[in-house]
Amino acid sequence: MLLGKMTTMVHQLLQTQIQPGQVFIDGTVGNGYDTLFLAQCIGPQGKVFGFDIQKKALIEAELRLKKEGAMGQAIFIHDCHSKLDQYVKEPIDGAMFNLGYLPKGDPRMITTPQTTLVALEKCISLLKPGGVITIVSYYGHKGGEEEKNAVDEYVKKLDERTITVGCLSFNNRKQNPPILYIIEKKKNRKRSNKE
Numbered sequence: 277m278l279l280g281k282m283t284t285m286v287h288q289l290l291q292t293q294i295q296p297g298q299v300f301i302d303g304t305v306g307n308g309y310d311t312l313f314l315a316q317c318i319g320p321q322g323k324v325f326g327f328d329i330q331k332k333a334l335i336e337a338e339l340r341l342k343k344e345g346a347m348g349q350a351i352f353i354h355d356c357h358s359k360l361d362q363y364v365k366e367p368i369d370g371a372m373f374n375l376g377y378l379p380k381g382d383p384r385m386i387t388t389p390q391t392t393l394v395a396l397e398k399c400i401s402l403l404k405p406g407g408v409i410t411i412v413s414y415y416g417h418k419g420g421e422e423e424k425n426a427v428d429e430y431v432k433k434l435d436e437r438t439i440t441v442g443c444l445s446f447n448n449r450k451q452n453p454p455i456l457y458i459i460e461k462k463k464n465r466k467r468s469n470k471e
């Protein structure tokens with residue numbers, strides 16, 4: 277099935293892009309499914325920085341990665357993703373954000389537009405040309421709609437000369453189906469001798 281779970285589709289899309297040895301950020305680690313995916317794609321030579329404000333989530337995620345032998349390339353940070361520049365000092369090949377709250381966790385611990393937009397801005401400035409940021413927006417919960425609108429407005433304003441933004445939504449699914457935003461930084465154009 278091509279149009280299945282949004283999180284699976286994101287993995288399928290990114291798989292075509294990620295290379296061993298690359299550097300990624302997981303802005304919302306949660307149970308660590310996305311971090312594990314990234315860690316496996318980039319391999320032992322790569323690096324994935326994972327952020328979450330919930331210690332419980334990071335402990336769960338660390339167990340998951342250890343079990344799969346992928347913890348060597350992961351760095352977990354118990355802090356807000358809006359402060360990511362304090363920890364990530366190198367250019368990145370990409371980032372993932374899976375917004376909302378931890379499934380089966382505390383529904384009050386939601387991502388918010390205030391920190392999400394700051395984190396996105398910081399990821400974009402660290403992003404290498406050709407790099408990609410994916411954002412899956414869940415908005416059925418209280419505060420979710422506000423965040424979805426803020427992300428939507430934000431990505432629409434990104435400069436099309438340097439960044440391409442794509443969006444994927446399930447147009448006939450009921451009950452607030454997730455939306456995927458893809459932000460891609462354009463590769464630097466080679467100047468020809470005639471320019």
Ligand SMILES: C[S@@+](CC[C@H](N)C(=O)[O-])C[C@H]1O[C@@H](n2cnc3c(N)ncnc32)[C@H](O)[C@@H]1O
Binds near residue numbers: 305329355358375
């Ligand atoms: C939808 S879950 C992420 C699911 C995860 N990607 C996975 O594979 O299981 C969202 C997570 O974002 C975290 N979160 C909320 N606000 C945050 C913030 N400001 N900085 C970092 N993480 C945050 C929550 O604690 C929650 O674990």
